[in-house]
Amino acid sequence: RAVQLLGPAPTVLGATSLQTFFGLVRNDDLRIGMNLSVWLADGEVVHGVVLPPAALVWHNGAQWVFSEAAAGVFVRQRIDETIPHARGVLVPEGIKPGVAVVIRGAQTLLAEEFRQQIPAEDDD
Secondary structure (H helix, E strand, C coil): CCCEEEEECCCCCCCCCCCCEEEECCCCCCCCCCCCCCCCCCCCCCCCEEECHHHCEEECCEEEEEEEEECCEEEEEEECCCEEECCEEEECCCCCCCCCECCCCHHHHHHHHCHHHCCCHHHC
């Protein structure tokens, strides 16, 4: 059965030596919260950059990040594909490793980008 990875499960220090994750399995035979042992099949290795979910913003049905184009200059860049990852989302294409990406305040930057399109109160 296919499992959708939701993220790492919280752990108590020293409680287990295994890494545990939350996953979603669509099957009526399973109870909510049931523990399952899962074996991961060998598959294609995907390289990319892992970003926290807060770095992604949505606009017009697409995902975007603000990445550094020059020293101190951040531009909005479309992200076409993301893959859920235990530490956030994996972006396989579009972001080079080591490039600075806005993590806190990305939604504010998006709002600021379109602020001029908001009519002033007295423009009616």
